[in-house]
Amino acid sequence: MGRPGNIPWLWPDCIAIFAEMTSDLKALIGATAKAAGFDVMRVMRVDAFGIEPGERLAAFLRQGRHGEMDWLATRAEQRAHPTALWKEARSAIVLAKNYGPSSDPLQLLADKGRGVVSAYAQGRDYHDVVKSGLKQVARALADAASADVKVFVDTAPLMEKPLAQAAGLGWQGKHTNLVSQEFGSWLFLGVILTTADLPPDAPEVDHCGTCRKCLDACPTGAFIAPYQLDARRCIAYLTIEHKGHIDEAFRAGIGNRVFGCDDCLAVCPWNKFAQAARDQRLTSKADLASIALAELLALDDATFRAKFAGTPVKRTGRDRVVRNALIAAGNSIDPGLLPGVTALLADASPLVRAMAVWAARQLCDASAFAALAEKFADGETDPHVKREWARGDDA
Template identity: 65%
Template sequence: MTTSTSDLRESIRHRAAELGFNVCRFTGVEAPWRATGRLQAFLEAGHHGEMAWMADTAERRGHPRALWPEARSAVVLGLNYGPETNPLAGLARRDRGLISVYAQGDDYHDLIKGRLKQLGGWMASHLGADLKVFVDTAPLMEKPLAQQAGLGWQGKHTNLVSREFGSWLFLGVILTTADLPADPAETDHCGQCRACLDACPTAAFPAPYQLDARRCVSYLTIEHKGPVDPELRPGLGNRIYGCDDCLAVCPWNKFAQAGREQKLAARADRVEPPLGELAALDDAAFRERFARSPIKRTGRDRLVRNVLYAIGNSADPTLIPAARARLDDASPLVRGAAVWALGRLLPRAEVLALAHSHADAEADPGVRAEWASVQSA
């Protein structure tokens, strides 16, 4: 390592810190890595569910050089979003909806990408090399890169764990054609712990370090487009967007400092919002409420579907009117979820009376199946 290269790396770290990143480390990207085989096994097992884009981009996703053959080094950056309080405390407040910590503020993709571009512009003027910036919407496996660069390690829940920041790091990557000396990789410090595996409410981990997304609450509430498997609905509890359980129980969090900066601060209307209030959202109200949130990409119908499952899990009869109001919703996805919720909350005689007045007039086969299910329960 030349003095000039060392100075340049420290200058990049300094500039990254000025932009608000909590950690900045370097790694090479030319050697083969185990992540390629893990991705292939994940796809072959069908664990990606409906996320066809993962299979469609598998060749480019498998290795950074497959995505950009000229790349030689990666600058991997982390931004701490650790919460001030235990995000699982809200599980006991069943009339409220739980939104994952990362989505309680404005969309982190926009914030991180803007900062990556600023850092990339600064690097381009000093490196004399090409570069590209990536957030987690790109076909790049940023978590194995982060482990290789020493930010942390992929825990048994498959997320990155840091000895400094626990399980609460947003990641960003800058690939460059410059040859920058690598930092030491991080090793696995999970040991015999299986807290994250045992905490999963839907048993989404077939084995340590393996995730079956088809059972994951985050996948089911965000990526999955249709009705959720009735077997899995009770496990959703009052989680209406994402799930923090496996992250929040990680023992390494006790060494982390809550560090969510002001631009990522939680908005009051996204911290345990009332389920009845969310169930009443129409499309315009949904768009207004979640205008700068990652939740906006899910769309109103999927969110209200999740809210109705939470209402069905609430055991709260005061939420019956909110569910009943959605029986005539324009969306079959929402109507079907409302039927299930009412089947859980109402006495059987009232369920049968509602079925008598609604089921025969229902045109959607999926909703008709929901009515048949609650009638035969």
């Protein structure tokens, strides 16, 4: 860039003053982020965000790997690049909150009589926790710089993981989530876009090396290749996002995971440096880590809402969570759960009835199952539930 001809002596000074102002601003953002409970903060210039993430998103959608998550496809063009979402944006401030569990979440899977809720969903909904922190930081920035700001966590069309990598907060691991040398695989992300020009941090590089632990750990074979997930096979998708019946091919692999899955994250060797979350809001409902299946099977709408109030589980709704608990009950091979299962054969939700039939099939001997079929199958009108009863006949 050339110097303005009439004031050549002023130009380097202006740059120096501007640089000082923006790094002061960055220091202020960093301090506010810390006070707001964030564990990491990095900055990138949005014009440094490449086209590759958008192209990979397009390929993911073309292959239908998003399943029923139509919201990923409907605003894909905006999602591809931060300036497509907000043309005036100049910098992205990427913030992260550590939600590291205090013990290995995989240990919970051994008790087949209990349903396991993944680490991210055991405390207060991270959308609320992260968003309130982002708003605090954004307000401080807007006041100090008279800049426009917008805050994002999850729900807006923005690719948070590649943004975080470009800002230097970590790298997208082979399990596709962001990994940090300091916090392992246990970070929630949030983004502030702003019209302010802030000094950027250096991007992070991939430190996965030849490791493929996360790829091999997936119980349902959701990784098509390193760095590529088919969401339709991912237990997080199946148990949380998928509204319909869960295909029989995935039921055994789901095991006793009733909400989300931590397996690919929990085996990441970089977790050796991770610490337990310090924000108690994300961990205070530790009694939700694993829940007796008998209790989950007995949930009606009111008891479900009371139990999961304020957590991400509540948004998924009682029927889908009971559907998941029935799969876990079927996999438990514990006939003690049969009364809870058979009570659901007449449930108002076909989603629940269908899985109750499947679970009963796993827990009963042939004659007991035939007796249940005689009592419940004839009156069934829903085609999916009828198919589950018929599957029992074939077996």
